[in-house]
Amino acid sequence: MRKGLFIVLEGPDRSGKSTQAGLLKAWLEERGREVVVTREPGGTRLSEQIREILLDPASRIEPMTELFLYETSRIKHTLEKILPALKAGKVIICDRYTLSTTAYQGYGRGLDLKTVETLNRIATLNLKPHLTLVLDIPDRIFAQREHLRAGRDRMERQSDLFRRRVNRAYKLLARKPGVTRVDAGRPIEAIQADIRARVAKLLRK
Numbered sequence: 590m591r592k593g594l595f596i597v598l599e600g601p602d603r604s605g606k607s608t609q610a611g612l613l614k615a616w617l618e619e620r621g622r623e624v625v626v627t628r629e630p631g632g633t634r635l636s637e638q639i640r641e642i643l644l645d646p647a648s649r650i651e652p653m654t655e656l657f658l659y660e661t662s663r664i665k666h667t668l669e670k671i672l673p674a675l676k677a678g679k680v681i682i683c684d685r686y687t688l689s690t691t692a693y694q695g696y697g698r699g700l701d702l703k704t705v706e707t708l709n710r711i712a713t714l715n716l717k718p719h720l721t722l723v724l725d726i727p728d729r730i731f732a733q734r735e736h737l738r739a740g741r742d743r744m745e746r747q748s749d750l751f752r753r754r755v756n757r758a759y760k761l762l763a764r765k766p767g768v769t770r771v772d773a774g775r776p777i778e779a780i781q782a783d784i785r786a787r788v789a790k791l792l793r794k
């Protein structure tokens with residue numbers, strides 16, 4: 590059986606992750622791979638229910654409660670969906686994973702980064718993605734996209750300062766070992782070509 594692969598797409602809101610995930614899925618399927626596209630928070634019934642609570646603008650959630658809710662959604666998702674798919678030799682493309690918690694709850698909310706790291710480790714059962722791609726949006730495009738916050742869920746309604754902190758955090762985190770930065774300030778096809786080149790390398794291993 591083929592080796593399962595766990596690929597994570599990361600980046601600030603509206604960085605184009607889901608578009609890129611769909612294109613990557615099609616490409617991998619053409620290559621005969623079975624692909625599961627999933628997302629965090631979400632991916633299982635319980636995790637999607639937690640997502641609703643987290644994104645409901647009417648929810649009043651303190652930062653530490655928020656952290657635990659994201660992690661609870663993650664444990665269930667990892668146990669019920671990601672690990673079984675990996676075992677079955679599938680490719681999992683996940684829209685956000687632990688790096689989001691570091692960026693949003695760690696840098697964005699200002700929670701202790703060690704605490705976030707510890708909870709990330711627990712919630713993933715120590716599972717590490719084979720590849721984490723950060724879609725990095727140049728500042729000028731980030732500013733232009735600000736007015737596009739049409740959906741305005743609870744996270745999208747956070748202050749501009751919060752959003753800038755998250756964006757800066759991603760720029761920092763994109764330089765971490767094991768993380769690959771992709772310049773997301775280009776046409777969709779160019780971004781996808783970069784992503785495919787990275788994934789192709791992984792498939793050859």
Ligand code: TMP
Nearest residue numbers: 602629630659685686689690693744745
């Ligand atoms: P999405 O809209 O990209 O699916 O993500 C939902 C929101 O949740 C998005 O604003 C990022 C945020 N988020 C966190 O704050 N912490 C996390 O750990 C994850 C996975 C997402």
